[in-house]
Amino acid sequence: MTISTLGIAIALVMLALPLLVLYRFRADILMPMLRSVIRMLVQLVLVAMYLFFLFEWDNIYVNLAWMLIMTAVAAVTTVGRSRLLRRKMLLSVSTGLLVALVVTTLLLMVAFGIKNPLATRFFIPTVALLLAGMAEMNATALNTFFQTAADNQQQYYYLLGNGASRLEAVTPFIGKALSSAFAPLATRLALLAVMTFPFFLSGQLLAGVDALEAMKTLFLFVCATFFASTLATLTTLLVASHNVFDAYNHMDNPLAN
Amino acid sequence: MTLEMKNGGFKIGEDLLFNRLNFFVRQGETVCVQSYSAQACSSLLRCLLGFEALTEGFISIDGSVLTAASAATFRRMMSYVPRQLNLPYATMGQAAEALLDLKANANQSFSTDQLLSAWQLLGLPQVLLDKAPAELTPTQQYRAALAMATLLHKDIVLADAPATRPDSAVAQLIDQYLHALAKSGVAVVAVSADDVFAHSCNRIVRLDDASTGIEV
Numbered sequence: 001m002t003i004s005t006l007g008i009a010i011a012l013v014m015l016a017l018p019l020l021v022l023y024r025f026r027a028d029i030l031m032p033m034l035r036s037v038i039r040m041l042v043q044l045v046l047v048a049m050y051l052f053f054l055f056e057w058d059n060i061y062v063n064l065a066w067m068l069i070m071t072a073v074a075a076v077t078t079v080g081r082s083r084l085l086r087r088k089m090l091l092s093v094s095t096g097l098l099v100a101l102v103v104t105t106l107l108l109m110v111a112f113g114i115k116n117p118l119a120t121r122f123f124i125p126t127v128a129l130l131l132a133g134m135a136e137m138n139a140t141a142l143n144t145f146f147q148t149a150a151d152n153q154q155q156y157y158y159l160l161g162n163g164a165s166r167l168e169a170v171t172p173f174i175g176k177a178l179s180s181a182f183a184p185l186a187t188r189l190a191l192l193a194v195m196t197f198p199f200f201l202s203g204q205l206l207a208g209v210d211a212l213e214a215m216k217t218l219f220l221f222v223c224a225t226f227f228a229s230t231l232a233t234l235t236t237l238l239v240a241s242h243n244v245f246d247a248y249n250h251m252d253n254p255l256a257n
Numbered sequence: 258m259t260l261e262m263k264n265g266g267f268k269i270g271e272d273l274l275f276n277r278l279n280f281f282v283r284q285g286e287t288v289c290v291q292s293y294s295a296q297a298c299s300s301l302l303r304c305l306l307g308f309e310a311l312t313e314g315f316i317s318i319d320g321s322v323l324t325a326a327s328a329a330t331f332r333r334m335m336s337y338v339p340r341q342l343n344l345p346y347a348t349m350g351q352a353a354e355a356l357l358d359l360k361a362n363a364n365q366s367f368s369t370d371q372l373l374s375a376w377q378l379l380g381l382p383q384v385l386l387d388k389a390p391a392e393l394t395p396t397q398q399y400r401a402a403l404a405m406a407t408l409l410h411k412d413i414v415l416a417d418a419p420a421t422r423p424d425s426a427v428a429q430l431i432d433q434y435l436h437a438l439a440k441s442g443v444a445v446v447a448v449s450a451d452d453v454f455a456h457s458c459n460r461i462v463r464l465d466d467a468s469t470g471i472e473v
Binding site for chain 1: 303306307308309310325326328329332333335337339341342344345355356358359360361402404406408411415425437
Protein backbone atom coordinates (compact mmCIF):
# COMPACT_ATOMS: atom_id res chain seq x y z
CA MET A 1 0.00 0.00 0.00
CA THR A 2 1.48 3.33 -1.04
CA ILE A 3 0.04 6.74 -0.25
CA SER A 4 0.52 9.20 -3.10
CA THR A 5 0.87 12.97 -3.03
CA LEU A 6 -2.85 13.14 -3.69
CA GLY A 7 -3.41 11.04 -0.61
CA ILE A 8 -1.37 13.49 1.52
CA ALA A 9 -3.33 16.37 0.05
CA ILE A 10 -6.60 14.65 1.01
CA ALA A 11 -5.24 14.20 4.55
CA LEU A 12 -4.42 17.91 4.79
CA VAL A 13 -7.90 18.79 3.56
CA MET A 14 -9.37 16.52 6.24
CA LEU A 15 -7.16 18.28 8.78
CA ALA A 16 -8.21 21.69 7.54
CA LEU A 17 -11.94 21.08 8.05
CA PRO A 18 -12.01 20.89 11.85
CA LEU A 19 -9.70 23.94 12.00
CA LEU A 20 -12.04 25.88 9.73
CA VAL A 21 -15.00 24.87 11.88
CA LEU A 22 -13.18 26.11 14.99
CA TYR A 23 -12.37 29.34 13.16
CA ARG A 24 -15.94 29.79 11.92
CA PHE A 25 -17.41 29.40 15.39
CA ARG A 26 -14.63 31.45 17.04
CA ALA A 27 -13.73 28.62 19.36
CA ASP A 28 -11.11 29.55 21.99
CA ILE A 29 -9.20 26.36 21.35
CA LEU A 30 -8.34 27.34 17.75
CA MET A 31 -4.85 28.75 18.41
CA PRO A 32 -3.74 25.96 20.80
CA MET A 33 -5.08 23.42 18.24
CA LEU A 34 -3.22 25.16 15.42
CA ARG A 35 0.02 25.13 17.39
CA SER A 36 -0.46 21.45 18.22
CA VAL A 37 -1.14 20.59 14.58
CA ILE A 38 1.99 22.43 13.44
CA ARG A 39 4.01 20.71 16.15
CA MET A 40 2.56 17.37 15.12
CA LEU A 41 3.45 17.96 11.46
CA VAL A 42 7.00 18.97 12.31
CA GLN A 43 7.42 15.92 14.56
CA LEU A 44 5.99 13.59 11.91
CA VAL A 45 8.34 14.97 9.28
CA LEU A 46 11.36 14.64 11.58
CA VAL A 47 10.38 11.13 12.70
CA ALA A 48 9.70 10.13 9.09
CA MET A 49 13.12 11.41 8.08
CA TYR A 50 15.04 9.57 10.76
CA LEU A 51 12.97 6.40 10.31
CA PHE A 52 13.63 6.57 6.56
CA PHE A 53 17.38 6.63 7.18
CA LEU A 54 17.21 3.98 9.90
CA PHE A 55 15.39 1.59 7.54
CA GLU A 56 17.60 2.58 4.63
CA TRP A 57 20.84 1.85 6.50
CA ASP A 58 19.49 -1.16 8.43
CA ASN A 59 22.68 -1.01 10.49
CA ILE A 60 22.99 -2.81 13.86
CA TYR A 61 25.16 -0.13 15.44
CA VAL A 62 22.94 2.70 14.30
CA ASN A 63 19.90 0.83 15.66
CA LEU A 64 21.59 0.28 19.01
CA ALA A 65 22.61 3.94 19.18
CA TRP A 66 19.01 4.91 18.39
CA MET A 67 17.80 2.62 21.18
CA LEU A 68 20.16 4.25 23.69
CA ILE A 69 19.07 7.74 22.64
CA MET A 70 15.37 6.83 22.86
CA THR A 71 15.93 5.22 26.26
CA ALA A 72 17.57 8.40 27.51
CA VAL A 73 14.67 10.48 26.17
CA ALA A 74 12.17 8.11 27.81
CA ALA A 75 14.10 8.30 31.08
CA VAL A 76 14.05 12.11 31.05
CA THR A 77 10.29 12.00 30.33
CA THR A 78 9.72 9.46 33.12
CA VAL A 79 11.69 11.48 35.66
CA GLY A 80 9.82 14.64 34.68
CA ARG A 81 6.39 13.02 34.84
CA SER A 82 7.08 11.39 38.18
CA ARG A 83 8.24 14.75 39.59
CA LEU A 84 11.59 13.35 40.62
CA LEU A 85 14.86 15.20 40.79
CA ARG A 86 16.69 14.48 37.57
CA ARG A 87 20.19 14.40 38.97
CA LYS A 88 19.20 11.79 41.53
CA MET A 89 17.05 9.49 39.47
CA LEU A 90 18.09 9.69 35.82
CA LEU A 91 20.70 6.95 36.01
CA SER A 92 18.41 4.60 37.95
CA VAL A 93 15.49 5.12 35.57
CA SER A 94 17.69 4.73 32.48
CA THR A 95 19.12 1.48 33.85
CA GLY A 96 15.67 0.15 34.65
CA LEU A 97 14.32 0.96 31.19
CA LEU A 98 17.38 -0.45 29.41
CA VAL A 99 17.40 -3.73 31.34
CA ALA A 100 13.67 -4.20 30.72
CA LEU A 101 14.06 -3.30 27.05
CA VAL A 102 16.88 -5.76 26.41
CA VAL A 103 15.25 -8.67 28.25
CA THR A 104 11.82 -8.11 26.72
CA THR A 105 13.16 -7.67 23.19
CA LEU A 106 15.04 -10.94 23.48
CA LEU A 107 11.91 -12.72 24.68
CA LEU A 108 9.86 -11.23 21.85
CA MET A 109 12.51 -12.33 19.39
CA VAL A 110 12.01 -15.90 20.54
CA ALA A 111 8.22 -15.50 20.55
CA PHE A 112 8.14 -14.14 16.99
CA GLY A 113 10.71 -16.64 15.80
CA ILE A 114 12.91 -13.82 14.52
CA LYS A 115 16.44 -14.87 13.70
CA ASN A 116 17.88 -11.36 13.55
CA PRO A 117 16.39 -9.30 16.37
CA LEU A 118 18.46 -6.24 15.52
CA ALA A 119 17.01 -6.01 12.01
CA THR A 120 15.42 -2.57 11.71
CA ARG A 121 11.99 -3.86 10.65
CA PHE A 122 11.56 -5.75 13.93
CA PHE A 123 13.82 -3.85 16.29
CA ILE A 124 12.71 -0.23 15.83
CA PRO A 125 8.93 -0.70 16.19
CA THR A 126 9.41 -3.12 19.10
CA VAL A 127 11.63 -0.74 21.04
CA ALA A 128 9.31 2.19 20.32
CA LEU A 129 6.20 0.31 21.48
CA LEU A 130 7.85 -1.00 24.63
CA LEU A 131 9.32 2.35 25.63
CA ALA A 132 6.00 4.11 25.12
CA GLY A 133 4.23 1.50 27.23
CA MET A 134 6.86 1.47 29.98
CA ALA A 135 7.43 5.20 30.42
CA GLU A 136 3.96 6.07 31.69
CA MET A 137 3.64 3.16 34.09
CA ASN A 138 7.19 3.63 35.37
CA ALA A 139 6.51 7.32 36.05
CA THR A 140 3.35 6.56 38.02
CA ALA A 141 5.00 3.77 40.00
CA LEU A 142 8.02 5.85 40.96
CA ASN A 143 6.00 8.87 42.01
CA THR A 144 3.69 6.71 44.13
CA PHE A 145 6.59 4.82 45.70
CA PHE A 146 8.46 7.90 46.84
CA GLN A 147 5.34 9.80 47.86
CA THR A 148 4.07 6.86 49.91
CA ALA A 149 7.49 6.41 51.49
CA ALA A 150 7.59 10.10 52.43
CA ASP A 151 4.09 9.92 53.93
CA ASN A 152 4.68 6.72 55.90
CA GLN A 153 8.02 7.23 57.54
CA GLN A 154 6.59 6.00 60.85
CA GLN A 155 5.64 2.66 59.34
CA TYR A 156 9.04 2.36 57.68
CA TYR A 157 11.05 2.91 60.88
CA TYR A 158 8.62 0.83 62.94
CA LEU A 159 9.18 -2.18 60.70
CA LEU A 160 12.95 -1.61 60.56
CA GLY A 161 13.08 -1.21 64.33
CA ASN A 162 11.36 -4.56 64.78
CA GLY A 163 13.75 -6.49 62.58
CA ALA A 164 12.68 -5.77 59.00
CA SER A 165 15.30 -5.63 56.28
CA ARG A 166 15.17 -2.52 54.12
CA LEU A 167 13.40 -4.47 51.39
CA GLU A 168 10.77 -5.69 53.86
CA ALA A 169 10.30 -2.18 55.20
CA VAL A 170 9.66 -0.71 51.73
CA THR A 171 7.58 -3.64 50.48
CA PRO A 172 4.28 -1.89 51.39
CA PHE A 173 5.38 1.12 49.32
CA ILE A 174 6.33 -1.08 46.35
CA GLY A 175 2.91 -2.72 46.55
CA LYS A 176 1.18 0.66 46.47
CA ALA A 177 3.39 1.83 43.60
CA LEU A 178 2.64 -1.22 41.47
CA SER A 179 -1.09 -0.96 42.24
CA SER A 180 -1.26 2.66 41.13
CA ALA A 181 0.81 1.97 38.01
CA PHE A 182 -1.18 -1.03 36.94
CA ALA A 183 -4.65 0.31 37.72
CA PRO A 184 -5.04 1.96 34.28
CA LEU A 185 -3.67 -1.18 32.63
CA ALA A 186 -6.29 -3.29 34.38
CA THR A 187 -8.97 -1.13 32.75
CA ARG A 188 -7.23 -1.17 29.39
CA LEU A 189 -6.84 -4.95 29.37
CA ALA A 190 -10.55 -5.40 29.99
CA LEU A 191 -11.34 -3.10 27.07
CA LEU A 192 -8.50 -4.29 24.87
CA ALA A 193 -10.50 -4.97 21.72
CA VAL A 194 -12.46 -1.73 21.98
CA MET A 195 -9.73 0.72 22.97
CA THR A 196 -6.63 -0.65 21.24
CA PHE A 197 -8.33 -2.00 18.12
CA PRO A 198 -8.60 1.32 16.25
CA PHE A 199 -4.86 1.94 16.52
CA PHE A 200 -2.72 -1.16 16.76
CA LEU A 201 -4.81 -3.75 14.98
CA SER A 202 -6.07 -1.41 12.24
CA GLY A 203 -2.49 -0.51 11.38
CA GLN A 204 -1.58 -4.15 11.00
CA LEU A 205 -4.70 -5.05 9.05
CA LEU A 206 -4.19 -2.12 6.67
CA ALA A 207 -0.62 -3.31 6.11
CA GLY A 208 -1.98 -6.67 5.00
CA VAL A 209 -1.33 -8.76 8.11
CA ASP A 210 -3.68 -11.69 8.62
CA ALA A 211 -6.39 -10.92 11.25
CA LEU A 212 -5.47 -13.85 13.49
CA GLU A 213 -1.77 -12.99 13.36
CA ALA A 214 -2.63 -9.36 14.12
CA MET A 215 -4.58 -10.42 17.24
CA LYS A 216 -1.75 -12.67 18.37
CA THR A 217 0.73 -9.83 17.86
CA LEU A 218 -1.45 -7.48 19.89
CA PHE A 219 -1.73 -10.02 22.69
CA LEU A 220 2.03 -10.58 22.66
CA PHE A 221 2.80 -6.88 22.86
CA VAL A 222 0.33 -6.30 25.68
CA CYS A 223 1.96 -9.09 27.69
CA ALA A 224 5.40 -7.77 26.79
CA THR A 225 4.50 -4.24 27.94
CA PHE A 226 3.17 -5.60 31.23
CA PHE A 227 6.33 -7.62 31.73
CA ALA A 228 8.68 -4.82 30.68
CA SER A 229 6.95 -2.21 32.88
CA THR A 230 7.18 -4.43 35.96
CA LEU A 231 10.80 -5.27 35.29
CA ALA A 232 11.68 -1.63 34.59
CA THR A 233 10.02 -0.43 37.81
CA LEU A 234 11.62 -3.07 40.02
CA THR A 235 15.05 -2.59 38.44
CA THR A 236 14.79 1.19 38.80
CA LEU A 237 13.87 0.87 42.48
CA LEU A 238 16.68 -1.59 43.10
CA VAL A 239 19.27 0.69 41.50
CA ALA A 240 17.75 3.80 43.09
CA SER A 241 17.89 2.27 46.56
CA HIS A 242 21.68 2.44 46.41
CA ASN A 243 21.53 6.16 45.66
CA VAL A 244 18.48 7.17 47.63
CA PHE A 245 19.02 5.28 50.91
CA ASP A 246 22.10 5.83 53.01
CA ALA A 247 23.89 3.34 55.25
CA TYR A 248 21.51 4.23 58.10
CA ASN A 249 18.44 3.55 55.95
CA HIS A 250 17.50 7.21 55.69
CA MET A 251 15.81 7.98 52.43
CA ASP A 252 16.95 11.12 50.66
CA ASN A 253 13.60 11.59 48.97
CA PRO A 254 14.12 12.49 45.31
CA LEU A 255 10.67 14.02 44.88
CA ALA A 256 11.01 17.57 43.59
CA ASN A 257 9.23 20.12 45.81
CA MET B 258 23.86 -10.09 77.00
CA THR B 259 24.75 -6.48 77.78
CA LEU B 260 23.83 -3.38 75.85
CA GLU B 261 26.13 -0.47 76.61
CA MET B 262 26.42 3.15 75.59
CA LYS B 263 29.80 4.72 76.28
CA ASN B 264 30.27 8.50 76.24
CA GLY B 265 27.40 8.78 73.82
CA GLY B 266 26.79 12.17 72.27
CA PHE B 267 24.41 13.24 69.53
CA LYS B 268 23.54 16.51 67.92
CA ILE B 269 21.28 17.64 65.11
CA GLY B 270 22.85 20.62 63.41
CA GLU B 271 24.11 22.75 66.26
CA ASP B 272 21.59 21.37 68.79
CA LEU B 273 23.26 19.07 71.29
CA LEU B 274 20.63 16.54 72.31
CA PHE B 275 22.72 14.45 74.66
CA ASN B 276 26.29 14.35 75.72
CA ARG B 277 28.62 12.06 77.71
CA LEU B 278 25.85 9.53 78.14
CA ASN B 279 26.99 6.33 79.81
CA PHE B 280 24.82 3.42 80.76
CA PHE B 281 24.51 -0.28 80.36
CA VAL B 282 21.66 -2.69 80.67
CA ARG B 283 21.78 -6.44 81.15
CA GLN B 284 19.09 -9.02 80.61
CA GLY B 285 16.54 -8.82 83.37
CA GLU B 286 17.18 -5.13 84.05
CA THR B 287 15.34 -1.92 83.27
CA VAL B 288 17.11 1.35 82.58
CA CYS B 289 15.23 4.60 82.28
CA VAL B 290 16.84 7.48 80.42
CA GLN B 291 15.00 10.46 81.77
CA SER B 292 14.69 13.65 79.79
CA TYR B 293 12.08 16.33 79.34
CA SER B 294 13.09 16.63 75.72
CA ALA B 295 11.02 14.34 73.50
CA GLN B 296 13.53 14.91 70.71
CA ALA B 297 16.43 13.78 72.90
CA CYS B 298 14.49 10.67 73.96
CA SER B 299 13.56 9.68 70.42
CA SER B 300 17.05 10.46 69.10
CA LEU B 301 18.61 8.25 71.75
CA LEU B 302 16.44 5.34 70.69
CA ARG B 303 17.20 6.01 67.03
CA CYS B 304 20.90 5.78 67.85
CA LEU B 305 20.39 2.53 69.76
CA LEU B 306 18.48 1.17 66.77
CA GLY B 307 21.26 2.16 64.39
CA PHE B 308 19.19 4.74 62.53
CA GLU B 309 21.58 7.52 63.49
CA ALA B 310 25.30 7.62 64.13
CA LEU B 311 26.42 8.97 67.48
CA THR B 312 28.49 12.10 67.10
CA GLU B 313 30.59 10.89 70.01
CA GLY B 314 31.14 7.61 71.79
CA PHE B 315 29.79 4.22 70.80
CA ILE B 316 27.12 1.63 71.45
CA SER B 317 27.93 -2.02 71.86
CA ILE B 318 26.17 -5.28 72.54
CA ASP B 319 28.32 -7.85 74.29
CA GLY B 320 31.39 -5.89 73.21
CA SER B 321 30.48 -5.73 69.50
CA VAL B 322 30.19 -2.15 68.37
CA LEU B 323 27.02 -1.00 66.66
CA THR B 324 27.82 0.38 63.21
CA ALA B 325 25.82 1.07 60.06
CA ALA B 326 26.91 -2.33 58.74
CA SER B 327 26.07 -4.28 61.90
CA ALA B 328 22.88 -2.39 62.82
CA ALA B 329 20.55 -4.68 60.87
CA THR B 330 21.94 -7.71 62.68
CA PHE B 331 21.61 -6.02 66.07
CA ARG B 332 18.04 -4.97 65.33
CA ARG B 333 17.08 -8.60 64.98
CA MET B 334 17.76 -8.88 68.69
CA MET B 335 15.60 -5.87 69.48
CA SER B 336 12.01 -4.87 69.46
CA TYR B 337 10.97 -1.26 69.32
CA VAL B 338 7.99 0.53 70.82
CA PRO B 339 7.49 3.91 69.17
CA ARG B 340 5.79 6.91 70.76
CA GLN B 341 2.69 6.26 68.73
CA LEU B 342 1.54 3.74 66.21
CA ASN B 343 -0.47 5.59 63.60
CA LEU B 344 0.08 3.05 60.83
CA PRO B 345 -1.79 2.55 57.54
CA TYR B 346 -3.14 -0.92 58.28
CA ALA B 347 -6.81 -1.75 58.04
CA THR B 348 -6.89 -3.32 61.52
CA MET B 349 -4.65 -3.79 64.53
CA GLY B 350 -4.70 -7.51 63.72
CA GLN B 351 -3.04 -6.75 60.38
CA ALA B 352 -0.47 -4.55 62.12
CA ALA B 353 0.43 -7.51 64.34
CA GLU B 354 0.66 -9.86 61.34
CA ALA B 355 2.97 -7.39 59.58
CA LEU B 356 5.51 -7.93 62.36
CA LEU B 357 5.20 -11.70 62.28
CA ASP B 358 5.66 -11.75 58.50
CA LEU B 359 9.17 -10.36 58.83
CA LYS B 360 11.97 -12.87 58.25
CA ALA B 361 13.70 -11.80 61.47
CA ASN B 362 10.60 -12.87 63.35
CA ALA B 363 10.07 -16.09 61.41
CA ASN B 364 10.74 -18.22 64.49
CA GLN B 365 8.27 -16.26 66.53
CA SER B 366 4.60 -16.46 66.49
CA PHE B 367 1.87 -15.44 68.80
CA SER B 368 -1.71 -16.39 68.69
CA THR B 369 -4.54 -13.92 68.85
CA ASP B 370 -5.25 -15.24 72.36
CA GLN B 371 -1.73 -14.43 73.51
CA LEU B 372 -1.98 -10.96 72.03
CA LEU B 373 -5.33 -10.35 73.68
CA SER B 374 -3.96 -11.63 77.02
CA ALA B 375 -1.12 -9.13 76.78
CA TRP B 376 -3.61 -6.44 75.88
CA GLN B 377 -5.69 -7.36 78.89
CA LEU B 378 -2.67 -6.81 81.14
CA LEU B 379 -2.34 -3.38 79.58
CA GLY B 380 -6.02 -2.55 79.94
CA LEU B 381 -6.88 -2.79 76.25
CA PRO B 382 -10.27 -4.20 75.22
CA GLN B 383 -10.49 -7.02 72.66
CA VAL B 384 -12.68 -4.99 70.30
CA LEU B 385 -9.68 -2.90 69.33
CA LEU B 386 -8.23 -5.83 67.39
CA ASP B 387 -10.57 -5.17 64.48
CA LYS B 388 -10.12 -1.43 64.56
CA ALA B 389 -7.69 0.53 62.42
CA PRO B 390 -4.70 2.02 64.28
CA ALA B 391 -5.98 5.51 63.49
CA GLU B 392 -9.18 4.77 65.45
CA LEU B 393 -7.23 4.15 68.67
CA THR B 394 -6.18 6.91 71.05
CA PRO B 395 -2.42 7.62 71.19
CA THR B 396 -2.17 5.83 74.55
CA GLN B 397 -4.03 2.80 73.21
CA GLN B 398 -1.73 2.75 70.19
CA TYR B 399 1.30 2.81 72.48
CA ARG B 400 0.06 -0.05 74.64
CA ALA B 401 -0.88 -2.10 71.57
CA ALA B 402 2.61 -1.55 70.13
CA LEU B 403 4.15 -2.49 73.48
CA ALA B 404 2.25 -5.77 73.60
CA MET B 405 3.06 -6.67 69.98
CA ALA B 406 6.74 -5.82 70.33
CA THR B 407 7.19 -7.80 73.52
CA LEU B 408 5.47 -10.89 72.16
CA LEU B 409 8.29 -11.14 69.62
CA HIS B 410 10.47 -12.41 72.50
CA LYS B 411 13.54 -10.38 71.68
CA ASP B 412 16.48 -9.95 74.05
CA ILE B 413 16.17 -6.16 74.14
CA VAL B 414 13.13 -3.91 74.19
CA LEU B 415 13.56 -0.24 73.40
CA ALA B 416 10.52 1.72 74.49
CA ASP B 417 9.97 5.36 73.68
CA ALA B 418 7.77 7.46 75.93
CA PRO B 419 4.09 7.58 74.92
CA ALA B 420 3.18 10.59 72.78
CA THR B 421 0.39 11.49 75.20
CA ARG B 422 0.98 11.23 78.93
CA PRO B 423 -1.28 8.42 80.18
CA ASP B 424 -3.38 8.76 83.30
CA SER B 425 -1.92 7.30 86.48
CA ALA B 426 -3.86 4.01 86.25
CA VAL B 427 -2.71 3.33 82.70
CA ALA B 428 0.83 4.49 83.52
CA GLN B 429 0.91 1.93 86.33
CA LEU B 430 -0.21 -0.84 83.95
CA ILE B 431 2.58 0.08 81.52
CA ASP B 432 5.16 0.18 84.33
CA GLN B 433 4.07 -3.21 85.68
CA TYR B 434 4.13 -4.71 82.20
CA LEU B 435 7.66 -3.47 81.49
CA HIS B 436 8.95 -4.68 84.84
CA ALA B 437 7.36 -8.10 84.37
CA LEU B 438 9.03 -8.19 80.99
CA ALA B 439 12.42 -7.45 82.50
CA LYS B 440 11.87 -10.15 85.13
CA SER B 441 11.36 -12.64 82.28
CA GLY B 442 14.94 -11.93 81.18
CA VAL B 443 14.59 -9.08 78.72
CA ALA B 444 16.80 -6.01 78.81
CA VAL B 445 14.54 -2.97 78.79
CA VAL B 446 15.65 0.54 77.88
CA ALA B 447 12.86 3.02 78.29
CA VAL B 448 12.93 6.76 77.81
CA SER B 449 10.57 8.81 79.89
CA ALA B 450 10.11 12.13 81.61
CA ASP B 451 7.98 10.49 84.30
CA ASP B 452 9.60 10.43 87.77
CA VAL B 453 7.40 7.64 89.11
CA PHE B 454 8.28 5.33 86.27
CA ALA B 455 11.94 6.29 86.36
CA HIS B 456 12.24 5.48 90.08
CA SER B 457 10.75 2.05 89.53
CA CYS B 458 13.59 1.08 87.17
CA ASN B 459 16.86 -0.56 88.17
CA ARG B 460 18.81 2.45 87.01
CA ILE B 461 18.03 5.99 85.98
CA VAL B 462 20.17 8.10 83.71
CA ARG B 463 19.01 11.69 83.72
CA LEU B 464 19.85 14.21 81.04
CA ASP B 465 20.54 17.48 82.79
CA ASP B 466 20.13 20.98 81.39
CA ALA B 467 23.42 20.60 79.57
CA SER B 468 22.11 17.35 78.08
CA THR B 469 24.81 15.45 79.93
CA GLY B 470 23.87 12.02 81.16
CA ILE B 471 24.08 11.52 84.91
CA GLU B 472 23.31 8.24 86.55
CA VAL B 473 21.24 8.74 89.69
